[in-house]
Amino acid sequence: MTDKPHRPSKNSKRPHGGRGKPAPRRPGLPPEGPILLYGLHTVEAAFNNPDRKRLKLFATENALNRLTERGVRVDVPVENLPPRALDKMVTKDAVHQGMILEADPLPAYGVEALSGARLVLALDQVTDPHNVGAILRSAVALDADAVVTTERHAPEEGSVLAKSASGALDMIKHVRVKNMARFIAEMGDEGFFRVALDSDGEAALEDTPFTDKTVLVLGSEGKGVRHGVREACDTLARLDMPGKLRSLNVSNAAVLALYVARMKMDL
Structure with missing residues (x-):
């Protein structure tokens, strides 16, 4: 000692x-x-x-x-x-x-870690480690199977991300992919229904039909989900807010989206 x-x-x-x-x-x-x-x-x-x-x-x-x-x-x-x-x-x-x-x-988990997954959350260039940590925690609480980020323009594993996740970093698979649009397209080939959150979505998320295998895609604050990633999705959906502010912090949007998804998918 x-x-x-x-x-x-x-x-x-x-x-x-x-x-x-x-x-x-x-x-x-x-x-x-x-x-x-x-x-x-x-x-x-x-x-x-x-x-x-x-x-x-x-x-x-x-x-x-x-x-x-x-x-x-x-x-x-x-x-x-x-x-x-x-x-x-x-x-x-x-x-x-x-x-x-x-x-x-x-380990740097790849897409092979998604075998048997039903509910996956994909983050398109969300860079703030505090936000990603909070999202990991919500994903564990709502029993998502994995959180996917890009290799670039996403936080590295480290003290801040781990502390913000409050243990969740070690409780869920954090998958990193080189190209998010390509990953979303490949998930469609695997039978996943792909939903991107967008304020101009065709329907509210709670009115969006879900399948038993779903990928929810959230983008960075400001830019949102990038065009190529949106194009690879099956539909765009919005979170309708009843108050004066139309949008939420991405970590808050993630927990609401995961909650709605679980209710719709009856997991």
Whole structure:
């Protein structure tokens, strides 16, 4: 045990989320070096995910006790640190709740991870990690099978995305594709009904017919779903708002769309 903050060796890449220059990244793909996951729900989910390779846990005694009380099997070396030392490992104002897990990023799931899926949420160039994290959390809560993003113009896996997802990153398949329009077209070949949310949609989402296999497509705030992606979909649908504001933040639109889809598909 030691009270010294964690410092990577000279031959290792610095974990993403710490201070200083981050390790090089491949655009849109998982980071090349370890990442730091922090917060109770995020760390707990990482320990419960068989696909997550865990390396080391840095935690206070109280935080370690909380994990144990929740039935988490800590299967990595543990370094006991005081809160101030943990503060130095992450960005300012990061709420680590006394625990930081150093881990490898998740595998880069491809379309093969969608075998047997019925409800898939596709995000066309949604770049804000806070929004994508919130969407992942909603997708888990509403029992979607996967969330799909593009390799480029989408957030990498990292501390901010993981914390915003509050554990959901390790509870749902996050699939990355090179070309969203091509992916949507291929999903049609696999028997999926493809619905893009658009304020100028032909009908309200609740009035849109669904099949037992559906892909919901949401675009970035401002631009929305790109033209080529819309063209690959079967229909455009809108979310009608009764108030003075016509549109919602993309994370709020996602949870409403998933809820309507589940009711229509009777999942």
